[in-house]
Amino acid sequence: MSPIRVDDLHRIFKNLDKNNSGQVSVQELLHLLDKIGIHTTLEELEKFVGRTSLDYIDFLFFYEAMVKARMAEEEEGHDQSCDNNENDLLKAFKVFDLNGDGHISCDELQSVLSRLGLWDKRSGKDCKDMIRVYDENSDGVLDFEEFKNMMSVPAPISDPEI
Structure with a gap:
């Protein structure tokens, strides 16, 4: 997940806030995440967010947490890839x-x-x-x-x- 500029995040928040209440519901957020290919349940999202709606500042914190979580997943995937590479090298070593x-x-x-x-x-x-x-x-x-x-x-x- 590449970082999104603050201006773009503000525009996304405004588009999600259909009734101009200054709040985005977890259901609206879930719909957005589903559209961009991040599939989760409402229960998981509510647990992650810790509330039923977000104001703009909370939305920014949520986005930052999502980016950090995604980067951690990618890093873990990279670590596993390195482990697999090391295992492959060990197998090759044993052949020799x-x-x-x-x-x-x-x-x-x-x-x-x-x-x-x-x-x-x-x-x-x-x-x-x-x-x-x-x-x-x-x-x-x-x-x-x-x-x-x-x-x-x-x-x-x-x-x-x-």
């Missing part, structure tokens, strides 16, 4: 970690890439250079954090034949 020791060795990387048709064993090269680029602690293998970095950062070009 053939012996399950929590590290990807040069032999494991080369074996999986070969099975996928992404490595030519006849080239005489090994995966040490690929691992070395992302091996932050210089232990010769990739742990999960190093693997995540490798999967999220474009590799520097060191040898066009690899």
